[in-house]
Amino acid sequence: MKKFGRRRGDPQCVPGQNGHSSAQVRLHGAHKSSIEIVRRRLLLGAGLFTVAFFVLSMRLVEVALFNEVRPSNAVNEEVETRDGPARADITDRNGVILATSLATRSLYADPQDVRSSASAAARLAEVLPEIDLKTVMARLSSDKRFVWLKRHLTPRQVAAVNALGEPGFRFLEEQRRVYPHGSLVVHAVGYAKLDNRGLSGLERTYDKRLLSHPNKPLTLSIDLRFQHVMHEELARAILLHHPVGAVGIILDIASGGLRAIVSLPDFNPNESGSVDQDVLFNRATLGTYEMGSTFKVFTTAMALDTGVATLQDGFDVSEPLRLARHVIRDFHGEGRWLSVPEIFIHSSNIGAAKMALAVGGDIQREFLARLGLLDRSQIELPEIAAPRYPKQWKDINTATIGFGHGIAVSPVQLCAGIASLINGGFWRSPTLLVENEKLNPAERVVSRVTSRAMRQLLRLAVTHGTGQNAEVAGYRVGGKTGTAEKVGPKGYDRSRVLSSFVGVFPISAPRYLVFVMLDEPKGAPATHGYVTGGWTAAPVVGRVIARIGPMSGIAPAVEGTAKDEFSTTVVKLDGDEIRLAAY
């Protein structure tokens, strides 16, 4: 406070001298020059201010005329939802829309402008009966400025709410993802929810692309007609056999493009509410299964391609195969020497195991890896499981993997592998997009000769073996059944099986691979209680081929001409020698 006193005192004692001193200043030379310094520095200040205001002017011109409007990175709920991004459409290969975005209006309220929350809620409930009166009332009496009441109203509902004349009720334009075909393609397309973000399937894989290029539709390799046929036939099989799940796949053999991919059970992505894990599970890509006998296709092709066996060779399957502590038996053993075609069409486990052992574990492992069966599939879905197989590839593993046990792969992997054995020997990654289909790199895995022999064997399995139920007149179906016991609490369980059939048509120039798998089918009178692949899955494949064959523009062949059309191979079959058309 000392300083205070002095300051307050100062003005009173000085003023008289001040005028006097300023008179002195003008006379005194030194003071004269100090005034000059002051003036020069003031001029400098004037210059600095001139520059500063000039810079401001230039910046103003730049900002006002040449600036791009910078998006604000502020986040607040209202702005975000109002600017909800549009997603690009998803279409099938023919341009049929599978997923699209619709502009809808969502109802919110500014509770501060609502006159009476109770009456407003009651009147709203009259026009929107599905809302919960208590919740709405609580929201309307909150002290916020923004509460959601109902998202995505129909135009009729919007009109009805507007007619209420409540000033606090307002609408926001929003985008709603709509799937015109409901559950039909849901496991491939996936779904996006309220906030417009993809949560599964291709909607999730291509989330960024769909958002950033909203005018560039994503074209799938799926053909909706094929998809529909497969979906319908699988649904019928489910009604008949009540399996816990079912998979159906149609694959273009030449390109690796999937034409249909169905996993049941599925769900309708248009319905709101949370999605159950079971229906969200894509069995075709995320499920891995011990496929059973369909794996014999790989074992046989491997034996033929490596030259370990020919179609004329055979193996003795009269005795169960003992390996260490394990015994391998046949279901309905022929109990004799079987030729390779006989092993294939009768689906002999002992024969396949002996064939695999004859080739050897290392080569088998390398062969399966080439067919993409030991790695995660490269298909464009986020729901992909890695195959399961033993780390230690011992003889027993070689033998069981020879007939499809001790290794679990996803159905889509199996299909791609089998397709590569019958299309002339080229493996391609299965794909869901037309653009990837076009430049899908091919990798030779077996020779043309092996591929041709495999077609013969697959055809033989339908004409003379377990796959007779898949035959469709005129389309020359080839195929292989698979019936695998599932692992229960006490080892393999005879009553719970995985039944499948992989079909190819037309076998003379294969175009499509059709795969159907039923998980734990139950016997039905129509199948005489049988649950095997030949009785449950093969008929479904037959019906699918009968329906998609005409769609795909493949002319049915006249029966009985095959032997004349093609050269033949003579093979031993059940005591006879038959002439096998070499397709």
Place this chain on the structure above:
Amino acid sequence: MSLPRTDNSVLGRWWWTVDRWSVAALFLLSLVGAVLVMAASPSVADQKGFGSFHFVHRHLATLGPALILMIGVSLLSPVGIRRFACGVFVVGIFFMFWVLANGVDINGARRWISFAGLSMQPSELVKPSFVVVTAWLLARPRKQGEPRGSALSIGLLIIVLALLVAQPDFGMAFVVGAVWFSQHFIAGMPAYALTVAIVAGVVGLVAGYFSLSHVQSRIDRFLDPDTGDRYQIDTALNAFANGGLLGRGPGEGVVKDFLPDAHADFIFAVAGEEFGLICCLAIICLFGFVVLRGIARLLENEDFFVLVSGGGLIFLFGLQAFVNLAVSLDLIPTKGMTLPFVSYGGSSMIALALGMGMLLALTRRHRQKWQEP
């Protein structure tokens, strides 16, 4: 107004000696400000839950007395200005001590006193009067046995800065320090002292950057736009781009709905959006005119005290305008400062009127003749 040059009344002498161009420019700025506050503040008032014209009424109610105060102060002689400023300074310092003890805490800062329903920052009174007090101390003739004027002014500066930091009000401390420095510079500060002062200033800024988190984040956001929330600045820049050359028209802007300070710190953005580039350039020119005209008038003067105090007052005015405009245009980091005579802001308006009134008084012509016949 027709006043004969021979009119020897107080007002008559004022009319013929005062810088009428500067007075006109300041009145024009006030008019522009009134229009812009009318444009910007209703939506801000609505957001804050006041009546739509709450801020307009308050602005006009402050503007009138402020302009009258400015004219009234400009009637004083330089000696009168010095006495008046000393008085205001003492009162201001007293109340700055008082707010530290009894002030109203708003957003963690004790700056305001409430007086007859109006809140007032005493530091706003200190700001212009301290300029005059500093000039007086520098102009005081050396006397045996008394401390040098510059030493005394350093002491006063430390007291004022300490009071401001205690509030805390770093922005005002920066302005007061910068103006004080500019005055010492004008008064012929030798080169070594200049270097020391610049180093001290840089050290102060760096220390501020590292010790005050909000200062740090503002500077970081300015240097790297992606690090933080630049909502206000981006909104302001978009407003200028939106307005373009001619603006969207009065009342057609939207920026005022998004910026909480549209009527105060960011009023220039409202001007840019609604009235366009040309109007904004005119506003900048008005500020430039006031500054340059003030300096030009000072250069006619011979009195050391008048030059240093007038220079400081002009620098205060120009610095505040520059900081506000440069923040709106994203040239410098965010610093809340009002646009002189244009922004809404009661006590800052009074302080500016006080300062410009003193400047007008100091730049009156032939003043010495009246004073020293």
